[in-house]
Amino acid sequence: xxxxxxxxxxxxxxxxxxxxxxxxxxxxxxxxxxxxxxxxxxxxx
Numbered sequence: 001x002x003x004x005x006x007x008x009x010x011x012x013x014x015x016x017x018x019x020x021x022x023x024x025x026x027x028x029x030x031x032x033x034x035x036x037x038x039x040x041x042x043x044x045x
Contacts, residue, residue: 002010
């Protein structure tokens with residue numbers, strides 16, 4: 001079993017990793033959607 005300090009470090013790393021990936025995915029998806037809208041409008045128009 002990990003000692004309390006290591007455990008706390010691991011938990012904070014885990015949560016920050018989850019939050020960071022969530023934010024990254026959200027921004028990536030919104031950027032991708034915007035890019036697709038632009039490209040489709042250029043393609044159609």
